[in-house]
Amino acid sequence: MSNNSIIKVEGLHKSYKMGNNALHVLKGIDLDIKAGEMVSIMGSSGSGKSTLLNILGILDSHDRGNYYLDNIRIEKMNETKAARFRNNYIGFIFQSFNLISFKNAMENVALPLYYKNISRKKRNQMALEYLDRLGLKEWANHLPAELSGGQKQRIAIARALISKPKVILADEPTGALDSQTSFEVMDILQEVNQMGITVIIVTHENDIAHRTQRIIRLRDGIIGENKTNGNFQPVNKEIFTNS
């Protein structure tokens, strides 16, 4: 096993029980993602890409095969342990942002730190720092409903980054955004990647996939294509001011 693998999957199977029938979603996935890579997972709906992402994010368990996260074997574990893994290793970004509507931007960003038992003062201070880096400091006290889609996704990115994860899992991060905003979000994600964080993006948009280093296509529960993106260009804009 190579040591710089952050995510390594071997012969992964997953099926869901639907009444009497079992729906076989993942039929033996092999995957090796190195630390610091930026990878996109593509595939038509029903190809199993969301299921794969859920298993990678320890939101769901796999039936067969091996999954190593940062060289730690992930098995069926209780919820408390899974929650701790998610909190320490993984940052999630969702299509629908999934911000908590009655908490303001700062509180939303600070939330993962609450589950790390960090004091309110410290976590709010850190949240402001991350909001500032994403250019949203003056929106810190606004509720999600008062913000635009791009702003909301940037807050979600800040929330994913604040716990200093090893991997960012983004499920259709630009699905709810217009193309201009989509590119801005992708710029940010690329910058995040350049900080050394592995970024895995599930998308069905070719434009988005072509901004990652590697594109993995899922077809009916198996990997159909796994190729390095020759057109990949590092971001040259400086939206995300890295301190």
Place this chain on the structure above:
Amino acid sequence: MTGFSVAWGIFMLILLLGSGNGLQHGMENNFRGTAKNALWIWSRQTQVSYEGLQAGRRIQFTNEDYNHLVNMFYDDISNISGRFRLWGSGTVTYKDQYGDYDLEGVRPEFQHIQIVDMLQGRYLNQMDMNEHRKVAILSLPVKKALFRDEDPIGKYIRISKVPFMVVGIFENPERRDDEKIYIPVNTAQRVFNGSNQLSELAISTNALTVAENKRIEEAVRTTLMKRHRVAPDDKQAIGIWNTLEHFKQAQGVFSGIRLFVWVIGIMTIIAGIVGVSNIMIILVKERTKEIGIRKAIGATPWSVIRLVLSESVFITSVSGFLGLVFGMGLLSAVSMVLQTVAENSPNVENIFYNPTANVSVVVSALVVLIVAGLIAGFVPARKAAGIKPIEALHDE
């Protein structure tokens, strides 16, 4: 609205407990003027012929009965007094004021059996007895009628034209409007041709339990029946009112009422708990997505349970506290009104008085509240902890 049922439950609980206390205080007021272990002894006509004596014979207590009881029950009796009563027969005058009042000759020990508050001057004492002094103490209504605002101590009133010096003013806390005059019993016997007769006897025993008081009561009864040759199966000739027995009985009734009140209160609160629990379940459903987000971010099941439970405890505590405050407020208002009413009509305070919920009740109500909150939150919290983040997040 969520916590209204809980607030209502606590409100009712406090109100009911307060009312229970009020009834109990009223009952205790009834006994306040009497030593709790007193025996009141009176005589009537015999119902059964015995030892050649006809039925319908009138039993008359005398000083000999008194002396006999004093000697015989030396260990059991703490105070004993003969009572020589003149029912409204003595017209009492002071200057141009006059009235008919209950006149009673008693011993100084009587103050420990029929307890009165001395407002002025002193009670009758042993010197009065020894010297057959013509002294009297008056209840407050008598003093007001005869003396108005004048200081009565040392003044002479005439009872059936015999002058008595007033040495004290008292008030019977049990019956404030009692119009009564006490004089020394032997003076009464001498002045009103009673020779050695006594109308009644009153004893306060040193018994601590109902059973012991009952034993003394029976022993006294048997002794008196023997002395007066009353048939052993004659239940009517000699009557004894056992205060302790009745006091304990009443107390038993009231602890029963209190238990009943608690049961009703708890039932009401349970209804409230079910209501809150239901609403919390709906709340958890509404917040499924939020809980899913929290879990994806790293919330452990335990932290989710804590989130829901603390909310549920918060709702029940706040609403319960409101109920508590309103209940206490109403009680103290009622209590104040009752006190004002009682000033004018003393009977009220013997029925319902000072309906308060004390500290222990409030503390136990608060404990009940927190427990209620925990119980109400338990099912919803379990539901919330069981939410799967993938399902919650894909539930658009």
